[in-house]
Amino acid sequence: MLRAHRSTRTGHAQWRHRLQRIRLELTHSARQRCAAVRADLLAEVAAMTRRTRPAVEDRVRQHCADTLDEVNDEIDARVGELTASPVPSPPERAIIAPAPPRRARRLETQLMVVLGVGFGFGVAVVMARVAAPLAGVLAVGGTVAAVLAGLAVTVWVVRARALLHDRALMERWVADAVAMLRTEVEDRVSARLLAVETARVVAVDRRLAHMEAELRRYPERRRSFDPSATDFAVTDR
Template sequence: MDTARDEAVADAVAAADAVVAAIDPGLNSPGVETRDAVLVAGPWLAGSTSVMAALRERMPETTFVESTELVAGEAPAAVVFVVSAAAPITESDCALIDLASRYTDLVIGVVSKIDAYRDWRDVRDADAEILSGRDERYERMPWVGVSAAPDLGEPQLDELVDLLSGRLADPDMARRNRLRAWETRLEAVIGRYEADGSGADRQARVDVLRERRAEVARARRLTRTERSIALRSQMQQARVQLGYFARNRCNSVRTELQEDVAGISRRRIATFEEYARQRAGEVVGEVDEGITAHLRGVATELELPLPELPARPEVPDLPSPPLKSRTPETRLMLVLGAGFGLGVAVAVSRLLVGAAPRLAVAGLVVGAVVGLLLAVWVVGTRALLHDRAVLDRWVGEITTTLRSAVEQLVATRVLAAESALTSEQAAREETDSAAAAEKTAAMDAELREHAIATARAAAQRDRRIPPLQRALDAVRADLYGNSDATDE
């Protein structure tokens, strides 16, 4: 008996396979094998466990399983889908029945708990309408009401048992299940070819690559612009700040030297020139150190190496103060001093003679001494004031020369630093551009690979889908053209 049934099932399976092989001989199996078992499934709390227990008791000769008892590559001979009479099915319930009956044609809808809900028939009709609108195959799906574990009375399973027994005994069931498996398999293969040909599975990666490529190019442009602006800005600030620093130091040393000149004594005049030259050298050194420190900060902020430091700058050639070339002025001061002293001497001698005629000789001597001393003092003081005036003018001249020298030093050092930093930045830009070009080339290569793979998949799709579609049409014509096997 079982041998004859197995042979009938094998013949039915072979007949279903022949429908597909007649169009595409390369298709030999849908990838699943039908197990001689009935799958009982349903949403949570729908009562599928109670229905399966009752069916096992009423139909001991039939194997009933849950979804977890089926291994990969196995499909049930029939599906009993249990839903509750409390409310119509939801989208998740529809997805569950789609998954449970992918490779099985025989699907029976069961509305459970009809003893607790009087309007279960309305729920059944609503469920049937929902599934019919979802897929054409559910239009011929039979529905029954059961009460597997009622609170009062006996279980109501007779209609389900009779329907299931009759459908399982149908000799055409195995062929239709095989055709249903072929339909699902062919739909999946066609869908995969369509997805591969359109590049849908690669599109996300392609979009990411294109976005990254654009981001790399945008980042390079932005970085190049930012670095160029930063370098120009830093150099301009360096010119302004260092120029102000140099002028300020020159003004400070000029004020300092002029204050020294205003109170200088005769003995310090000879050493003042050396002291002024020393202070000028210190100013040049301070400005040079300030330039170096500022440029080091600029290079650090720009993340560039510090330019090579030049040799210590020399003090500019400063002229000597014209203190000795004043012969006419000296003669004039001597004449004026002598005249002033003579006048004082005459005045003193007359004053003493008028006061004491006896002291006329002494008055002349005293007057002469006083006149001489005053003449010497006037000449010396006038010479000192003259030297101070000369030194004051000389300080102004040398500080002007010093200012020009340090300003030139600032301009030269900043220009050299700008040239060196620009060269370093260009080298870094070249390195970064090479790295960015390498990344872009790698992404372009991957994009080309995706384009080539998509083109190949499209060519394969155009070659393979027509026979697959014809095979699918033949399977559907056989399934939906002969509706006697699944009509209620």
């Protein structure tokens, strides 16, 4: 009985060591998954256009949901290495990422327009000076072409600046969403393994308490069979 008592304590210590190793491996794996998701999403944002923005937003949410499922599956597999009995999982929280900002602030919009007009006006002035030495119809045509080129440059600069602004907003949104994802997966790893550890500790404590009660009753049982026997020390021999 004493040997079984010591063996139970030793086995529990080894089990706790294995639990800590699995916790570290799961946490590292979850962080690696989040880093990979972040890199993939930022690459999509870098190639995003204003037309494809809704699709990118949907992929961000889908990537986060898929990563959560993958982490849950990995946790289930590793928990199976620690215990064969089912352990109730703690309640899971859904990740609700805030909606990405959709409109630039008024001051930023005004700045984009001013920059676009400035670039367009500069192009128009340069082309008008080039067309100035021309005479007659060529001069008029050159002036019209200069105005059209200036307008085209203005529109292009405004649209390009707006797209870059949208990409910057989306990059920050992706970073926030992945940060929430990383926090959630780490919490799930910790909560799940804590539940497994708690169930194991309760079972081991009950077993040890039963063994200790048996050890305390052993001298009384011996005296009941041999009234002349005295108390003795129980050893593992």
